[in-house]
Amino acid sequence: MEGSVLAWIAAIGWGVVGTAVFAVARMLRQESRADRILCLLYHRVVPRETYDTFTGTEQIFSTPEDRFRQHVTWLLEAGYSLVSLDALTEHLTHGSALPPKPVFLSFDDGCESVYKNALPILNDLGAPATVFVTIDENAWIFHRGEYNERRMTIEEMQSCEAGGISIGSHAVTHRGLNEMSRDEVLEELVRSRETLSEWVGVPVRHFAVPLNFYNRKTIELCKEAGYESVCTSDNGTCNRDTDPFRIKRFIVEGSYDLPAFQRSLEPRVILQKRILNALKKIPPKLLGERIWMPLRQRIFGIGGRWLTFRYLRRALLAGIALGFVGLVAITLRAFA
Numbered sequence: 001m002e003g004s005v006l007a008w009i010a011a012i013g014w015g016v017v018g019t020a021v022f023a024v025a026r027m028l029r030q031e032s033r034a035d036r037i038l039c040l041l042y043h044r045v046v047p048r049e050t051y052d053t054f055t056g057t058e059q060i061f062s063t064p065e066d067r068f069r070q071h072v073t074w075l076l077e078a079g080y081s082l083v084s085l086d087a088l089t090e091h092l093t094h095g096s097a098l099p100p101k102p103v104f105l106s107f108d109d110g111c112e113s114v115y116k117n118a119l120p121i122l123n124d125l126g127a128p129a130t131v132f133v134t135i136d137e138n139a140w141i142f143h144r145g146e147y148n149e150r151r152m153t154i155e156e157m158q159s160c161e162a163g164g165i166s167i168g169s170h171a172v173t174h175r176g177l178n179e180m181s182r183d184e185v186l187e188e189l190v191r192s193r194e195t196l197s198e199w200v201g202v203p204v205r206h207f208a209v210p211l212n213f214y215n216r217k218t219i220e221l222c223k224e225a226g227y228e229s230v231c232t233s234d235n236g237t238c239n240r241d242t243d244p245f246r247i248k249r250f251i252v253e254g255s256y257d258l259p260a261f262q263r264s265l266e267p268r269v270i271l272q273k274r275i276l277n278a279l280k281k282i283p284p285k286l287l288g289e290r291i292w293m294p295l296r297q298r299i300f301g302i303g304g305r306w307l308t309f310r311y312l313r314r315a316l317l318a319g320i321a322l323g324f325v326g327l328v329a330i331t332l333r334a335f336a
């Protein structure tokens with residue numbers, strides 16, 4: 001190739017590297033803040049015997065009971081304070097004080113095992129949490145194929161609410177909100193809030209975005225629908241400056257034993273998750289939800305353990321190393 005073309009590629013490449021280094025340094029500083037708040041996301045908590053039969057991505061989305069108890073017990077022993085979503089929202093909205101090293105625990109979807117298996121553990125340890133429920137029991141999330149759990153019953157939701165796991169909304173049908181019409185989104189937001197409030201007998205004030213598909217318009221509609229906070233599954237920690245309508249949470253994978261769980265809370269690991277998260281948002285953005293969702297199901301079907309953070313992180317690091325070596329080679333060729 002012509003030398004000047006290579007020189008241009010090298011110059012652009014190093015420009016990208018410089019920008020990336022700057023962005024990463026900025027993110028690392030954000031993740032290392034002393035006032036950081038960890039918001040953890042689980043989905044299902046299952047008996048160990050059940051967990052050991054999983055081979056696909058349910059290894060990520062289900063956590064064995066004994067492991068879940070270990071995680072929460074360790075947090076308490078390590079001096080973390082488990083806080084409710086009401087307290088967190090109050091802090092982000094009005095600046096009210098939070099106890100030291102705050103952690104917020106949440107569960108998405110509203111599957112029965114949160115009531116059956118997580119609630120007794122949380123009660124035992126005196127830890128608050130929130131479960132975000134998708135109200136339609138026929139929604140695809142309760143009938144996925146690999147492993148299915150039914151939605152909690154109304155009585156189970158009431159027991160959760162009475163037992164310290166507050167109920168939030170996770171929409172009606174668990175579909176991406178960013179490609180629906182305004183009326184459809186409002187229907188998902190308002191109907192789920194009103195129905196859940198009626199079921200549990202207290203106003204439901206918080207929303208968690210299904211599939212993490214949202215945009216600026218979605219957030220505006222959440223405010224219009226009367227919510228006081230919105231939880232996303234954008235990776236990263238929160239702090240005093242976080243918008244209560246964009247609370248970041250990260251998924252605690254079911255495969256995390258205690259050392260892996262402890263590592264997953266370190267700023268540099270959260271940073272790696274943020275980078276992966278940004279990359280994961282590219283395919284649905286490029287392809288659109290209608291094309292991406294069936295494809296995602298296929299990939300998840302065959303992906304299994306290769307989609308866990310452990311392997312994705314290795315792929316990311318290998319990709320960076322390869323890119324870097326390639327860029328050095330191009331630079332040497334261009335200026336040799």
Ligand SMILES: [Zn+2]
Pocket residue numbers: 108109141170174210211
């Ligand atoms: Zn969900």
